[in-house]
Amino acid sequence: MKYGIELRHLHYFVCVAEELHFSRAADRLGMAQAPLSQQIRLLEERLGTKLFRRTTRRVELTPAGEIFLRHSQEMLGGLDRAVTHTRSISGEKSGTISVSGVHxxxxHVLPPIIRDFRKSYPAVTVDVQVLGTAQQLQLLQANKIQIAFIRSTNPAGFFKTERVLQEGFVAVVPIDHPLAKKESLLIKDFAGEPIITYAPTVGASYYHAIMDALRRGGIHPVIVQEVSHTLAISTLVAAGVGIAIAPSWLAYNPSPYLVYKPLPEIPQEVELLVAWHAEEQSRVVLDFLDLARGSRQ
Known part of the structure; x- marks a missing residue:
């Protein structure tokens, strides 16, 4: 490897960085402490900078060490994904696949998919992370994730998508609000009410669906705050800042401060898509996608 740095050096460094203790790191690696310390010093010499500050009481990362840790974890993670792809094409059923999704x-979608996937691939680890659509597509294009569950977005040549589900909306109101006594709400009920909604640059599919519904109902919304996440909406409504319209999945998150009311006037028009790289060939990933397709709602 260029600069004389080998993968084992990265493994050693990451282990010490995670433990911040040379003796514990050596035990974890199954080696003596002295050769581990020697390898870290060699790595520092080849990088030309100190990665750790060592005292008699503690070990801590230097600023350079913190940066190198992020790069090392990314490189080792990329190697793991490469091994998984290679093994899956050759028929081996082990390794890791990276899956991301919106909340x-x-x-609500991934748990049964992963459960069924593990029946066929018990030795494959599914690495899961919650991310917004834009960040997921960046990672998908960089081959840092294999499968992304995203909101509708502009098409691009590097990925393919299929719809998994469509959802509607509910009204979110404080439990002591007069509207909480009604069985369901109409758009006209929002007239004159302080409204919490999404910022137009984030949660775009939600924002446009909600604003379009209010306009169709002849409502000029009194927007008191814009937020970037659905859970922030529920927090602010519970605090009495205003009322809101939110995706129906929020109703599965009960709160002692809130009630959720159906909004039949707003169609179920917000999509959840599963996306994958257009040139994906891994049998493991393709089998995961087949399960995702079977979960359509």
């Missing part, structure tokens, strides 16, 4: 995907 709804992680809380």
């Amino acid at each position: 709804l995907a992680l809380s």
Whole structure:
């Protein structure tokens, strides 16, 4: 490897960085402490900078060490994904696949998919992370994730998508609000009410669906705050800042301060898509996608 740095050096460094203790790191690696310390010093010499500050009481990362840790974890993670792809094409059923999704995907869509996937691939680790659509597409294009559960977005040549589900909306109101006594709400009920909604640059599909519904109902919304996440909406409504319209999945998150009311006037028009790289060939990933397709709602 260029600069004389080998993968084992990265493993050693990451282990010490995670433990911040040379003796514990050596035990974890199954080696003596002295050769581990020697390898870290050699790595520092080849990098030309100190990675750790060592005292008699503690070990801590230097600023350079913190940066190198992020790069090392990224390189080792990339190697793991490369091994998984290679093994899956050759028929081996082990390794790791990286799956990401918006909040709804992680809380309501992915659990049964992963459960069924593990029946066929018990030795494959599914690395899961919650991310927004834009960040997911960046990672998908860089081959840092294999499967993304995203909101509708402009098409691009590097990925393919299929719809997994469509969802509607609910009204979110404080439990002591007069509207909380009604069975369901109409758009006209929002007239004159302080409204919490999404910022137009984030949660774009939610924002446009909500604003379009209010306009169709002849409502000029009194927007008191814009937020970037659905859970922030529920927090602010519970605090009495205003009322809101939110995706229906929020109703599965009960709160002692809130009630959720159906909004039949707003169609179920917000999509959740599963996306994958257009040139994906891994049998493991393609089998995961087949399960995702079977979960359509």
